[in-house]
């Protein structure tokens with residue numbers, strides 16, 4: 046019997062999170078024999094009265110746990126919290142090897158040190174290395190670019206064909222680590238035939254292509270140069286490329302740097318230890334030392350770019366931070382993608398900062414320097430053309446960006462029945478049918494909302 050196209054063979058793709066809500070990314074690929082998971086991230090609940098400030102959302106693991114006898118691997122695309130943040134909670138429920146590139150592997154190990162479990166099987170995989178998983182799956186990483194080094198797409202070989210799962214990406218022409226996206230490798234897969242492209246779709250509404258991460262550094266330079274007071278830069282604590290640029294610009298402009306925020310400090314340490322950050326000696330110092338310098342020589346990297354009320358930035362704004370209080374003459378640069386749903390609290394925090402006399406610059410609002418870690422329409426189309434997949438499933442998007450992605454695809458002769466805009470929990474099933482592979486939504490996994498409080 047031909048196992049590959051055998052009678053009962055099917056492939057299920059089930060987003061457990063990450064659809065419409067952007068965060069909490071977790072995706073299941075499943076055959077009758079084996080199951081692999083891609084990513085395991087956290088989400089941030091919308092701010093509501095009465096909710097504890099340190100509450101996080103985690104994906105509903107029930108479906109995966111119910112089928113754990115065939116679970117072979119958790120494969121990680123990159124080291125952002127919304128892709129790795131829930132791993133400790135997951136590994137406490139099930140033992141499974143975690144595959145990740147070098148930097149995300151380091152960040153995951155650090156996370157596990159803090160939140161356990163103690164014993165975990167983390168396997169570092171480089172791009173181009175093929176890994177076999179159970180009977181039915183194997184995968185290799187294909188290097189892409191984003192706002193953190195070691196961002197990978199996954200080429201997952203299944204009995205019914207190859208899936209290209211991009212995770213978050215943009216196509217940066219001048220990445221800081223000079224390692225370009227391996228679009229050619231995706232083209233190679235495309236020539237041989239790709240069944241499904243599960244593609245980042247978050248910025249599909251924006252025309253053209255996403256500017257290089259380097260632009261952020263130029264903007265930092267431009268804005269910081271004009272400032273005489275202290276400079277505060279806030280970003281995702283795992284945006285290693287931006288951390289590097291802020292440090293470089295500070296160095297060039299005669300400012301020392303300090304870090305404020307536990308996760309920011311940890312990620313900095315891991316990335317520096319693994320050689321992903323180049324920082325000269327004495328350029329980064331502790332809070333107390335920095336405070337003694339003239340204000341024009343201070344740059345503070347601070348977590349809290351999403352307006353979280355328990356963050357270091359919120360405390361520096363509203364009082365309660367041990368070392369800093371932002372006020373008159375200070376500049377605050379917001380340098381991160383805004384996670385949909387956080388608009389109000391970011392706006393409130395910025396109003397409070399302005400009220401305290403600080404100048405606030407929100408990079409996403411400056412039209413000529415829009416820079417996102419995610420591809421714009423043209424980048425997404427380049428991916429679409431490279432993969433030439435039979436079927437498309439936009440992932441990691443909002444309720445407006447996913448249909449927008451479908452619109453782009455229709456411009457490349459994709460019929461509606463080959464584009465699946467899924468909701469979390471919907472089962473997209475592929476199966477052999479009259480000499481081809483057909484696809485349909487074959488059911489739904491019931492998902493509940495799960496939250497944890499982080500200390």
Ligand SMILES: [Zn+2]
Nearest residue numbers: 123125191213
């Ligand atoms: Zn990301």
